[in-house]
Amino acid sequence: MLNDEMIQLRPLELEDSELIRNWRFSEDAYNYFYEWQPQSKANNQAWVQSMLNKKDEINFIIRQKKSNQDIGMISLLHIDYRNRHCELGRVLIADEKSRALGIGKRVITLLFEYAFHHLNLRKIYCEVLEDNVRAYNFYKKCGFEKDGLFKNHIFKNGEYKNVVHMSYEK
Numbered sequence: 648m649l650n651d652e653m654i655q656l657r658p659l660e661l662e663d664s665e666l667i668r669n670w671r672f673s674e675d676a677y678n679y680f681y682e683w684q685p686q687s688k689a690n691n692q693a694w695v696q697s698m699l700n701k702k703d704e705i706n707f708i709i710r711q712k713k714s715n716q717d718i719g720m721i722s723l724l725h726i727d728y729r730n731r732h733c734e735l736g737r738v739l740i741a742d743e744k745s746r747a748l749g750i751g752k753r754v755i756t757l758l759f760e761y762a763f764h765h766l767n768l769r770k771i772y773c774e775v776l777e778d779n780v781r782a783y784n785f786y787k788k789c790g791f792e793k794d795g796l797f798k799n800h801i802f803k804n805g806e807y808k809n810v811v812h813m814s815y816e817k
Contacts, residue, residue: 649757653713654750655759659706659720661699664692666708666717671739679739680778681801703727706737709754711745718742721754723762723771732770733762738782755789763817770816776801777809791815 649656651690652788659667670676686694698706704734709719717741728731735758740746773791775782791813799807 649707649761650712651698651753653711653748654753654757655710655712656707656721656754656761657710659695659699659708659722661692661695662696663708663717663720665687666693666781667695669670670720670739673741675743676739676741681776681784681803698722707758709740709750711742711750715745716742717747718750719754721758723758726766726768728766731768732772733766733768735771735773738773739773751785752789759815759817768817770814772812773809775813776803777811783811783813786813789815 648658663690666809668686668688671680671691672685698704704722704724705726706722707720708717709721710716711718719742720737721735721739722737724734724736738751740754754809759771762771772794773783773786775786776799777783777796792815794812797810797812800810
């Protein structure tokens with residue numbers, strides 16, 4: 648497990664399926680994810696199991712130590728050990744009260760430590776909906792830089808939206 652004084656990143660377990668389903672398919676999360684389709688418990692559990700079986704991703708549950716409460720999730724996806732990079736994804740702090748406490752920055756710091764010093768990666772990239780200004784600014788604060796723009800890349804809410812590609816290099 649990855650820890651600092653406020654948070655812990657623990658490995659995702661199959662038993663987390665229902666918790667994740669509740670987070671991912673809340674109305675609040677809809678605005679921040681590319682796709683949104685409500686899932687049955689069985690389908691969501693199968694999806695979580697498929698994540699756990701993948702060799703090129705690592706998934707974490709974010710736990711706030713003080714309350715001992717699971718508050719979100721984060722993943723390293725498409726881990727490429729040869730080229731030493733991966734995608735940051737499934738970033739979700741579901742507990743609204745925890746969003747303004749600096750926990751997101753702590754999560755990214757722990758994840759960087761793990762990715763760069765344990766996995767020996769050199770670059771982490773992510774994609775952000777262009778109109779998600781809060782997420783874009785957060786990633787900038789964490790040291791990510793804008794690499795490019797995918798125009799009209801995602802169809803959401805009846806229109807095509809631009810996606811910003813960002814990366815952080817060690």
